[in-house]
Amino acid sequence: MIQVKELKKNFGDLEVLKGINTTFERGKTNLIIGQSGSGKTVFMKCLVGLLEPDQGGVHYDNLNFTRMKGLERNIIRQKMGMLFQGSALFDSLNVEENVMFPLEMFNKDMSRKEKLERAHFCLDRVNILDANHLFPAEISGGMKKRVAIARAIANSPDYLFCDEPNSGLDPTTAIVIDQLISEITKEFQMTTVINTHDMNSVMEIGDHVVFLYKGNLCWEGSSEEILTTGNKQVEDFVYASELMRKLK
């Protein structure tokens, strides 16, 4: 469980986050949506500690992460898996070595064989074990995404952060990847936070949806509720696409 309390972040005069309060539950996929420039990226960076909030803080299972110093933070950071935009695999390492990378970095007391087994387990979970000796250049975008997911969960994280996980994927593959993230979230009981533009994702896997508007948390709720909310800003966002308007 991740609790966000009165989170504020400014860049000079620009107030990007104006005091966000919310809670992301374990075993649920939490989606952050909002218009471009609403502060989604900044919010996620504050969550994982890549940016320091000006006020307020982030609590990981009741531990105040924002207040922690380097060493303590590292303990929490070891429990975070991150899925970067555009997969961000290491081109010079093959699929299985990519997945082993976080294990090499964090798990000093795991034997090489155990690391390999763990990597294979993760690759098997995302159905891509047979590609373990291929290099990133030799696999498709969807496969890369799977490898990136396997790498993100290699360290058995408690928290999973996904930065636009299905950008650059065709709609079908995007749904498959979304489903995969949702499944492993339930299976490994992780607290998953996803940054997205994609309304399909919201409808498919949005257990808990946070809508940011001009630096404020404007609305939150489940994917069912989002269609029927009376909130003007949310409706403008949700029905921005032709398709959704037709559905309505």
Added chain:
Amino acid sequence: MILFIKLFRESAMFAWTSIAANKLRTLLTLLGITIGIFAIISVFSVVDTLERQIRGSIASLGENVIYIQKWPWEFSADFAWWRYMNRPTPRISELDDVMRRTQVVEAAAFIASTSRTIEYLNRSMERIPVLSVSHDYDKVRNFEIERGRYFSPTESTAGRNVAILGYEVAQNLFQQTDPLGKNIKAFGRNIEVIGVFSKEGDDTFGNSHDESIVVPVTFISSFIDVNSDRYNPAILAKGKEYYSSEEVIDELRGAMRAIRRIKPTVDDNFALNQSSLLSKQFDGVFAVLKLAGWIIGGFSILVGGFGIANIMFVSVKERTSIIGIQKALGAKNYFILLQFLAEAVILSLLGGAIGLLMVFGVSWLATYAMDIDFMLTTKNILMGINISVIIGLVAGFIPAWTASRLNPVDAIRSNG
């Protein structure tokens, strides 16, 4: 430790990929290191080769042998040659006096040299050095006789017309036939060949017996004034074992001054030359050569070092996001640092290795095409490798440090 090696392997792999991706640019930049290593190591190899030859030559001259001569071997800058002009030459008659007046001299020999045309039947060789030596020559100079024998005491005292031929002389005049017992012609006389020296090879100081002949001085002195300055007479004195050359020189100086009745206030009128001193003179030359190698090579290496630093900065910039992702996935600063240092060292080693290969090629050419025994020693190879590694570390440190200090926020270009 095992983890470190694994990490290092991965660092090297990252490094290799980036090198392979920019082959031409990389090679051009490495030219500085290549030329630098080539300059330094080739100069060192040349110096080592020369040194080895000179050491060998000095050993053949005989250790601890002092040459009593008119002219000194070492000329200082303010050398007043006219003061030496009027000195007397060492005389054959002084040889016995030297032996009588010294305790630490084991053996001494008189030697005078000239050159003549040597004939055998219809074959002849011009300007062959003829060394006229007194009997104990074999005790002061190291040599081997391949065929025949050295002069007998009677031959030496009676001044018999006998000669020992240098290897090349024997080869040229006699070819397949056995020279022993045959008569060669020189000075308008017949001289009987009683021995042939073993092949000695080239000698830095031209002291090889290969292209000369040796005869008893008593034979030559019957028709030539061997004490004349023209024949460059010298008395060679070999010190006894366990006496330093300084002791031998001291005693010889005293003996010679007594023989020539030189008053205490008057300067020596003879020179005491020493083969090991000769090498000291060369040491100076070698030091200058090596310094020149360092300076030329040093500048190239400096340029090469900046080149590597440049490549590394570009490399860090190109891989900023990778560094960020590595960090986000748990990579520590030192891992990033090592990764880029490894890359810099690999680059530098690559440049150095090409330079060493070039030295190797040149030494091969010199050995096989020009018949110079030019050697690339393990010591010099190791030195080349060490220099390369150090340059890589130095040139790569600042870029690697910058990379390791990158803030993951700037490093990850995400826009989720």
